[in-house]
Amino acid sequence: xxxxxxxxxxxxxxxxxxxxxxxxxxxxxxxxxxxxxxxxxxxxxxxxxxxxxxxxxxxxxxxxxxxxxxxxxxxxxxxxxxxxxxxxxxxxxxxxxxxxxxxxxxxxxxxxxxxxxxxxxxxxxxxxxxxxxxxxxxxxxxxxxxxxxxxxxxxxxxxxxxxxxxxxxxxxxxxxxxxxxxxxxxxxxxxxxxxxxxxxxxxxxxxxxxxxxxxxxxxxxxxxxxxxxxxxxxxxxxxxxxxxxxxxxxxxxxxx
Ligand SMILES: C[S@@+](CC[C@H](N)C(=O)[O-])C[C@H]1O[C@@H](n2cnc3c(N)ncnc32)[C@H](O)[C@@H]1O
Numbered sequence: 001x002x003x004x005x006x007x008x009x010x011x012x013x014x015x016x017x018x019x020x021x022x023x024x025x026x027x028x029x030x031x032x033x034x035x036x037x038x039x040x041x042x043x044x045x046x047x048x049x050x051x052x053x054x055x056x057x058x059x060x061x062x063x064x065x066x067x068x069x070x071x072x073x074x075x076x077x078x079x080x081x082x083x084x085x086x087x088x089x090x091x092x093x094x095x096x097x098x099x100x101x102x103x104x105x106x107x108x109x110x111x112x113x114x115x116x117x118x119x120x121x122x123x124x125x126x127x128x129x130x131x132x133x134x135x136x137x138x139x140x141x142x143x144x145x146x147x148x149x150x151x152x153x154x155x156x157x158x159x160x161x162x163x164x165x166x167x168x169x170x171x172x173x174x175x176x177x178x179x180x181x182x183x184x185x186x187x188x189x190x191x192x193x194x195x196x197x198x199x200x201x202x203x204x205x206x207x208x209x210x211x212x213x214x215x216x217x218x219x220x221x222x223x224x225x226x227x228x229x230x231x232x233x234x235x236x237x238x239x240x241x242x243x244x245x246x247x248x249x250x251x252x253x254x255x256x
Contacts, residue, residue, distance in 0.1 A: 001091075001124075002092035002121075004070050005109070005112035007043040007044030007045075007071065008043060008044070008142065009042065009044060009047060009048055010143060011047045011051070012051065012143075013047075013140060013143060014048045014052070014140065014144060015055075016144060016147045016163040016241075016242075017107060017140070017163070018052055018055040020136075020149075020243065021055075021103065021136055022056055022059045023059075023238070024151075026060055028102060028132050028133075028134070029060035029063050031132075032102045032130065032132070034099050034102075035060055035062055035064065036063075036065075036066060036097060036099045036102060036130075037052065037065050037101060037103035038065070038068055038095055038101045039068070039105050040068050040095065040104055040109060040125075041070070042067040042078070043069070044077070045077070045078070046067055046088065049067035049078070049081075049088070050081060050086065052065050053065040056103075057085070064085045065086050065087075066086075066088070066097050066101075067086070067088040068088075068089050068090075068097070069088065069089075070091065093125060094124070094128075095128050099130070100128060100130035100131075100133065101129060101130060102129075102130045102132070102134070104125050104129065104135045104136070105135075105137075106135070107138060107139070107149070108138075108139055108140065110137060110139075110180065110181040110182075111180070111181050115181055115184075115185050119182075122135065122137070122156070123156075125137075126152055126153070126154055129153070129154055131154070135152040136151050136152075137149060137152070138150060138178075138180045139178045139180050139181070141177075145168050146165075146175050146177075147162075147163040147164070147178060148161065148162050148163070148178050148179050148180055149161050150180050150182060150183075150248065157182075157248040158247070159233055159246065159247060159248055160246050160248055160251050161243060161244070161246075162175050162244050162246075164243075165242060166214075166219050167215055172197060172204050173197040173201050175197070179193065183251065183253070186253045186254075191254060192252065192253075192254065193251045196230060196246065199226060199229060199230065203225040203226050207219075207221040207222040216240060223239045224239075226244070231246060233245045233246065
């Protein structure tokens with residue numbers, strides 16, 4: 001279910017997303033009786049699935065990863081990389097896996113669909129999740145320096161995470177070009193995500209004196225300021241990594 005799109009991928013591209021998943025969802029994967037994670041739309045090469053397995057195993061040693069791709073030649077190309085805990089399957093949003101996955105990660109997949117298709121795809125995937133399962137859906141640049149993703153549970157969207165390599169950041173709104181499909185067309189005046197990025201840029205500018213201690217200190221100060229007006233759901237341990245997570249309702253498009 002879905003359509004074949006460009007297969008662009010890169011080794012280590014999704015490291016920020018992998019680390020966040022391991023930190024925030026590791027306990028659920030550890031607890032699960034049958035901890036299956038799906039890398040949906042892994043692309044022209046299987047690197048992101050191989051890396052997801054390695055990173056999740058550090059926090060949940062019994063986890064298994066299923067790479068799912070809608071383009072059959074990409075499945076055939078990935079097969080030689082199967083190993084204990086990692087298989088590749090042909091399929092789409094229906095997720096052709098017998099078990100209910102505890103995690104579905106879809107990176108750089110929905111960006112090539114229409115905005116109007118997102119809600120239905122989210123609902124379809126969330127309906128397949130195991131109890132306590134998580135869908136992480138988002139977008140990043142080709143080398144994974146700028147990343148924005150939405151995390152969803154069975155009940156729907158929960159949070160939006162912005163993650164960046166701080167050394168290469170001009171200002172927080174640089175991340176706007178990597179907003180996931182549900183938000184990218186909403187970065188216009190009058191929409192919450194636009195107001196959020198405007199406030200983030202202001203907080204970043206106000207935190208300029210902290211730049212002499214490094215971009216990390218500046219980011220942490222700017223995020224701390226943002227917490228006065230925006231429902232930031234994480235804390236300094238994540239901010240230190242160049243991340244910030246905000247409740248979905250605060251950024252959701254108007255009129256939803
Ligand atoms: C741009 S690549 C992303 C690869 C990798 N996830 C990454 O971030 O580097 C998108 C891939 O998603 C696949 N795709 C698109 N729609 C899909 C669907 N409904 N189910 C499974 N794969 C899909 C495309 O065929 C393509 O290979």
